[in-house]
Amino acid sequence: MRVGIVVYGPLDDRSGGYRYDLELVDGLRAAGDDVTVVSLPERSYRKRLRDNVTAARRLRGLDVDVLLQDELCHPSLAGANAALDDDIPVVSVVHHLNSLEQFRAWRRHARRAVETRYLRSADAFVFNSETTKGTVAAVTDPEPSVVARPAGDRFSSFGAPLGDDEIRTRATDGPLRAVTVCNLEPRKNVDGLLRGLSRVRGDWELTVVGAAVDADYADSLSDLAADSGIDDRVTFAGRLSDADLAATLRESHLFALPSHYEGFGIAAVEAMGFGLPALVSSAGGASELVTHRQDGFVVDPTDSAEITDAVAPLCRNRRRLLSLSLSARDRFLAHPTWDETAAEIRSFLLDLVDGDDAGSHGAHE
Template sequence: MQVGLIIYGNLNTLSGGYLYDRYLVHYLQNQGDTVTVISQTWPGYGLALAHNFDFKQKRRLKALPLEILLQDELNHPSLFWLNHQLRSTVHYPIVAIVHHLRSSEPYHPRIMRYLYGWIERAYLNSVDGFIFNSRTTQQSVYNTSRSAQEKPHCIVYPGGNAQGEGIADPNYLVERSHQNGPLRILFLGNLIRRKRLDVLLSALMTLPCTTWVLDIVGRTDLEPQTTRAIHAFIHRHNLWPNIRLWGACGNETLRELLTHHQVLAVPSDYEGFGIAYLEAMAYGLVPIATTSGGAVEIISHGQNGFLIPTGHSETLAQVLALLHKQRDILAQMSLAARARYEAFPTWEQSMAKARHFIHTLVTAWAQQA
């Protein structure tokens, strides 16, 4: 197959969505397909709207010998009108890969969420099919666009083995859980407002400093104002002795951190899926997420992790105190987290499902031509 993929920036960008796109590209290429990655610049949301009137891009897409065009839904402001223009000049299906909708992020002002929803609805109406990363994402799309329900789709969960196979030895997981000392907590996510590192820090500042340590892994340059606020909070409350800020880490360092830690705490406002939770569960870390978004499809509250209300630092503090004091519970949930990971498909299995959907759609369009 001749496949195109539109993304912003570099395919190697550090985030769960780009990881998903990267695995899909590699799988398609390994199956003998030709994938052309079309990179758009990200000038900011408002300026990205001008991409819809970039005639050079339209000519380039028209000239490419594609059988299908995939688009990361993140690019919706650059494509919501351009897709309608393409429809009269190209004869291949356009499929959106949807990780989560911008209009689903609750912290935006109401008027901005309305604007994002209007533009995303126009985009969703402009494509011919969808690859969803979760049922939660599927439902958010259907809530935004009624016409989306009538289009071909496929739910393809991310795989859980991005950092290797994790830790399968139950003896190690039990031993790690019972090790003396503070609870070892990992925050794995870029420093952006949606990830709500501030909620985690607010919870930790209420706990005795001898009961916890925190390692923060993720890019710090995406929202400088958020990074500055985090630094100021840590300094103001004298939390630096208990915290290490790593920035973006390579795979080897990340594997070492996942092997060493006991708990993953990422109390995001919203996640379309939450690849970080599944990756951590591969290493037996007990994940703490929120009830908002796709984490509910990964975590069973009180069994293999915890789901807390969005923004509830008090509840988060109670959960962390429980896991520090009750190491038998920590060990039991660590084993359950690993078992939940093992029930998920691998990346190869997931991407095979995506390719089958893509191939089926290409075949159907060829028969209609």
Template sequence: MPRIHRTGGRRTPARHRARGGHDPQLPPAALHIALVSEHASPLATLGGRDAGGQNVHVAALAGALADRGHHVVVHTRRDAPDLPERVPLRPGVEVIHVPAGPPEPLPKDELLPHMARFGQYLERRWRAEPPDVVHSHFWMSGVATLHAARRLDLPFAHTYHALGTVKRRHQRDADTSPAERVAWETEVGAGCDRTIATCRDEVSELLAMGLDERWIDVVPCGVDPYRFSPRGPGVPRRTDRHLLVQIGRLVPRKGAALSIAALALIPDAELVVAGGPPAPLHDADPEVRRLRALAADLGVADRVHFTGGLPRSRVPALLRTADVVLCPADYEPFGIVPLEAMACGTPVVASAVGGHRDTVDDPATGRLVRPGDPVALAEATAGLLASPARRAACGAAGRRRVLSRFRWDRVAAATDHIYRDMRLRRRDTRPLTPAASRRA
């Protein structure tokens, strides 16, 4: 597994240990765990602009923690008027819909003004039913959680999933994040007990923000190797061409345009792009229109197929049918699709960014290529398509890598260890900074 920055006792230097199960000296008692995921509900349909890997992560982590005997409550924003306050997700896990802002879908970049009310709700609920540990996901969840957790003296871990500094660096003027994002991310990192990063690249970014390495751990995202498996039904192929697949949110940074440009250099292949609005609304989506126009300009419109957002249950069949899965994002905080493809025994060609560099083992499980380079993407993909034996070897190696490093039960065990260690070794009380107190 990726090495993890494990915090020792109070104010001790960082220790670097291989990720493992929980310490046998820690108490085995079940915990009441509160997860906070303000925009990424574990109940959401994937593929929309704000529904992707974080939704998967929160749902799977909650389930794996419940499998370890814990009771998990996920707090997410109510985005429809008819949603019940509490919804069972599975045994040991329930979702609470928090009234914060209008009960309708809102872009996540517009949610910050509603985080004060979200945080007030958390404080009231947690005062009545205190959790043993709180774990927020994404920076605005951290904003909502920070004040309540500190006021109630609750152990508080945070996972960013994406960083404003990285987004701003890549998107520049196209970045629609609130201007306060980076400042708030720093406040959350300074105010929580532990920051749980998902890859080594993120640790470097956190250190550049000024966060203290002693309070940073690395635990990757995971995958369910039973749901995502080489065994099972596939999807019907339209033609006898090689099948390339890209799955994810349909936003420019995910690189679907790059996949289409690469396809123009691979004459014996077709591309399925899964993501975006569901089929009835798909043709009206601006990004779909842009990509269709690009495909037409490059002469590959007949070889590019858009499915719209897929129900989670249909994703494994598509991945295991693909000859190669493409993950050419401009930047990727972690990227869960490569793991899902590898679990299905399918080789991956991914951009050498972020979490891809931890998950894709080049050349054993696929290829890592320069981001933003359609020629490099096409060459690496064509090389795999030219050799069935190489694809089979990459697929088998990817499956082994997932089983040994990225199962959700291992992710939950490492996270459980952090929770318990955090509760037992609470560092000296750190009051909110004046800036954080004013914002909260």
């Protein structure tokens, strides 16, 4: 099968959707498919809108059986897809909708219009969660589709999943060590996490891992930690190599990322492989992974008191922490691997291509 995939910038090991796309491409190539990566320029949203003509020209020249498009690229493709050959199915890989992020009303409305036009131009979809599928269903028919959840087994060479003995020994060791892994931007709600932790009466530490993609927001987090009197407990580690991140996860007790919205949450899956209960947001698809008070916590991202209430007991009740940790590890073991996720998507694509032999989809607008 000849596959094209459209992404912004280089297809590398960045977090979130880029990791998903990279693992999918690796899986398709391992299965013998010929995959062509089309990299569109990473620019401001307004400039991305201007790239539709160039994108259409580049995509028309592809010799592929199916064209995957990371939905993140929708500003550059909303008009371009109308110019593509109807004989080649366009499959949108949707991680989360940009128009669901926290923008001013007028900007959110404008982006919603562009994003909706793009989604309606796709022939089929790959979703990372049922929640993400539901958000697309609100604006267009989400079928045909496959829900293929992100995996978290990229740290298998660094000792994940952890064994029972190591998890038991760690549970009683030192202060409660929490970790969050994300790009530092408002949607990730690290500020809400800091506010929740600041009210925890107990011995805890937090390591914040991730690149400062929004410099002003990253600076505000440092200011918030200082103003809250917890700056001596919070370490901003920046982006780490896989080896250093694995070491940090291995030494931690709790993963916390109460985002304002998260399509699924790959970092949470990866952390659970190290036996970390995951504190995640009720807004988005992470609740499809975490069972509240069994292998983690599902909290309202707008109520930092829920974060306080979840974390505080773990500082003193290490038996409770141990139970949650073992359950988190077991949940990880039951979760699909990247190989399985890629195979599920590949099977869907093969069915789509075989079905398309009888005629064109004709969905491009």
